[in-house]
Amino acid sequence: MNWNNIATVYLKELKDSLRDRRTLISTIVIPTLVMPLMFFGMGKVMTSVVTKAREDIPTVAVLGGEDSPGVVRQFRESKRMRVVPTPADWKQAISDKRLRVAVQLPEKFEAQLQAGAAPAVKVFYYEGELKSENGARVLERFLGELREQVVAERLAAHGLPKTAARPFEFRRENVAPPEKVGGNLFGGLVPYLIIILCFTGAMYPAMDLTAGEKERGTMETLLCSPVPRVDIVLGKFLMVLTGSLSAMAFMLLSMGVTVAVGGSLMMGGGMGRAAAAGAAAKSAAAPAASGGGVIPMIDPLGVVGVIAMVLPVAVLFAAAAFTISLFAKSYKEAQSYLGPMIILVIMPGVIGMLPGIDLSAKTALIPILNLSLVCKEMLSGVWHWGYIGLIFGSSSLYAAIALWLAVRMFNREDVLFRA
Amino acid sequence: MIEARQLTKTFRDKKRGEIHAAEDVTFRVVPGQIYGLLGANGAGKTTTLRLLATLLRPTRGSATVAGFDVVEHPEKVRAHVGFLAASTALYGRLTAREMIAYFGSLNGMSPAAIRARTEVLSAQLDMGEFLDRRCDKFSTGMKQKTSIARTLVHDPAVMIFDEPTLGLDVMTARSIVRFVRECRDRGKTVIYSTHVMSEVEKLCDTIGIIHQGRLLAEGTLAELRARHGETDMEEIFVKVVGGDPVR
Incomplete structure (x- = not known):
């Protein structure tokens, strides 16, 4: 192994890749744009949709209630809803979004209340439809208030105080530090994005430097040089790794800049909170108050930990993408092999984001999933050194095996001269 | 100097079984000489030249190029070889x-x-x-x-040309042929593969006819003409490989 040779191959590949539009898009452009797009684009759309749904005054159809004019009047007088004439096909109307919700009052509802019975009221809505669910919430709050009113009247009739039916109050209070909240909320998302971008960042240089070269006929030209093949593999591999790590670096950088520039504009919305978490992750800024709440932040040391843990996985991705695309005869064939690989990479990342999936000796050995889980913990400020060591060690071992396979593959004539 | 001794390369193909791309190929090229390797497509020219350029490893036999063994010192061989083929492209x-x-x-x-x-x-x-x-x-x-x-x-002291004029226009092909001659004139050892008979006639000092991986005939143009009683290279080639001569 000669480092001069490796450096020569690497520097040439770097120069070549910097002139390749596809590689630049996958390693610089997309990782840089993904955060602003998520926070400003998707975040804004989500915030606007949710706000619009919450501001929507739901249309309500009252079913029955002819014998309960007092209650029906209360429905009509409420400013939080708009009672409309009941359509004949009211269920279909809810499905078609012509009507948000319907409320069914039982027969002689008022009379039953006066008699001290407990009649059941039904609320009809369309699950999964944001505005209909919001309408159901409005109706339930209204019915809850109506119930409290009846309770108060009954208690008063018996000469009892309000506390007879509500002997004590309770409320919940958060004890988790802001970085823990941030880590739990976004700790899964950041490693997930890093994992995807690390892979796609490795993908295009890997395809270009192997199958692409075979297709263009430059691989044979390169093999004519006196440089040992292991030096060529390592030089090329380092370039693929550079692509993978660049994608991560540009994403983190863009995340910091995105938040620094525009995070404060969006603090009120759900994505704004994510942005704040990102800002905290990058700048280690102190928790800031916004809208009366504390913005969750991610432990900045956790970000350093994430970067360290991503390194062996980036090596694994680079070596795997290199080996697989080396096998292909053409760029197109390499794409057809590596494209489905994204699903294999995403799946463990998604599983790691799910609540309830925790680190254990078993999950610590599953590549990608282990990274996702440990990153979630580190970003929350939790450091399980035993698992961290196990994950770093196992990831490094997988990476070494993948690199060894890449070198072996590069020495196979049937792979290099596959026709 | 190039010296190939019983150079053999066998590929294994799932569908076709064992393929003997080069079998017991033996020849010698000295400095200041152009050795022409003449053969049809798939005859084993490229495989033989790739073996000499150490792009492939022989299954059997050996070869020395510029004094270095192709199996023992492949990097040293490549350091003394210039390999130009239609398949060696530019970045x-x-x-x-x-x-x-x-x-x-x-x-x-x-x-x-x-x-x-x-x-x-x-x-x-x-x-x-x-x-x-x-x-x-x-x-x-x-x-x-x-x-x-x-x-x-x-x-490099040794130049290997694998069908370098393939797909080129006449003027570009002529400039390549001129360049190959210049290499010989500068004392380089040159091996040149082609399936174009006229190129062999014009350029090569010694001609080896390769067919189905085997070197079937070898000699100067004059020797081949005398041996096979033909003046036309194409007729000689067809006679050697066992096809029907066109009369």
């Missing part, structure tokens, strides 16, 4: 100067030596006009000149 995103410099570096040359050599080659091959332009914008002629400069940057 489209590099300029001609960068291409030459890259292969100079891979051959262990210093930046100063590369600069000096680039100037010499650029002048010899008349590359000044396009030296700093990207190769993907080149005409076929420019590409060939750059490829030649790439093979010559380390001034």
